[in-house]
Amino acid sequence: MALAGAAPSVAQTAPAKTIGLAFDVGGIKDGGFNQAAYEGAQRAAKELGLTIRTSQPKKATEIGQGVSPLIRGGAGLVIGVGYANNDAITRTASEFMDSRFAVVDDLPKGKNAVGLRFREQEGSFLAGFLAGKQSSTGIVGFVGGVDVPVIQKFRAGFAAGVKFACPNCRVVTAFVAKTSAGFNDPKAAAVIAASMTKQGVDVIFPAAGGSGQGVVNFIKGQPCIRAANLPAGVTFKSDLFAAVAKSATYKKLCTTDSRPLFFIGVDTNQNALGDFDKKVNTLNHGLTSMVKRVDNAVYTIIKEYAEDRPWRGGDRSxxxxxxxxxxxxxxxxxxxxxxxxxxxLKKVEQLITDGVIKVPTQ
Incomplete structure (x- = not known):
């Protein structure tokens, strides 16, 4: 695991057997990084004999309120899942210097706090590369939950990957909301998806937490884009999926002058969400998923804590x-x-890891 910008190690009291998870909105089964974090924590708990306690906000204004109660309830390490928990983690870390803290997707302050951050732009570049190669119209979409730095990394990497694969392709961008509520509003995301397809978008990448389900739901109801509905100046440039078997619903709704619509999953492998007829041999509407291994990061930091390894605050990348x-x-x-x-795709990945391709973050 890479370590960047780490603070000096600090002494630690005997590790507690209880680990706290303070979630973002969406809950444990959000299909995104809340769920991934919980799965990583459960893996560590089973392996190391730990107890996992959680705080699940029902709305954005409740994010972070569970951090202090988790510590006071006996958790020796509290992990805030999502950047919106950073303020609460930083504040509580300064009050409980003998406890340990982490934030997924942001960098908290304090020698006893660590940021579990990801180079989302690298995986998003690969997703954009696939979208640029496989788009039938040359126009793809990006839906962000909120316009914040971590989502900008998704957007920047995706757009760069699209352009690398298809210099003449265009990326349409929209954000669900201006607050954390944008990560849990699938209805709003579905409206955005509908608007994008009217602009000729045929591949949509939502980096929007639970809101991404709205994009999937929209494509399930409208699995294709028709030539007659394309905006002026936009035409189909390819028919790459003509030989792929289609579902009965697709055949009913989509004529020969249509092309399939796709989403790209995020955080966890959401490819299966595009298998609308539950038949793996028919065309799937999940082009791929940009998997962010939040589970591995959470598992790693819990294991380090539980095994009483020297604690280093700072940034884990x-x-x-x-x-x-x-x-x-x-x-x-x-x-x-x-x-x-x-x-x-594998060659492009190697170019990134070798530093030949410098993926932008904004």
Whole structure:
């Protein structure tokens, strides 16, 4: 695991057997990084004999309120899942110097606090590369939950990957909201997806937590884009998926002058969400997923704490070189990504890890 900008190690009291997780909105089963963090914590708990306690805010204004109660309830390490927990983690860390703290997706202050951050731009570059290669219209979309630095890394990497694969392609960008509520508003995200398809977008990458389900829901109801509905000046440039078997619903709703719509999953492998008819041999509407291994990061920091290793505050960085991010290719989307394209994808990944391709962060 790479370590960047770490603060000096500090003494630690005997590790407590209780670990606290303070979630962002969306809950344990959000299909995103809340869920991934919980799975990593559960893996560590099972292996090390720990107890996991959680705080689950029901709305954005409640984020962070559970941090102090988790510490006072006996947790020796509290992990805030999501940047919105940073203020509460930083404040509580300064009050409980003998306890340990971490934030997923942001860098808290204090020698007893660590930031578990990811090079999302690297995985997003690969997702953008696939979108640029596989788009039928040359126009793809990015839906961010909120316009904040971590989401800008997703957007910047994605846009750069699209342009690397297809210099003439265009990326349409929109954000769900101006507050953390943007990560848990699937209805708003579905409206954005509808607007994007009217602009000719046929691949949408939502980096928006639970809101991303709205994009999936929209594509499930409208699985294709028709030539007659394309805006002026936009035409289909390819028909790459003509030979892929289609579902009965797709055949009913989509004529020969149509092309399929796709989403790109985020945080966890969400490819299966695009298998609308539950038949793996028919066309999947999840082109790929940009997997952020929050589970590995959370597991690692809990294990270090529980094994009483020297604690170092500061920034932990997870990317392509150390298994922190990846794009998912499995039985669901294999037909969408030919072997030659997968080979090219691996070459691009190597160029990134070798430092030949410098992926932007904003």
């Amino acid at each position: 997870f990317g392509l070189s150390n298994g922190g991010v990846s794009v998912a290719i499995d039985s669901h989307n294999r037909a969408l990504i030919p072997a030659a394209l997968e080979t090219s």
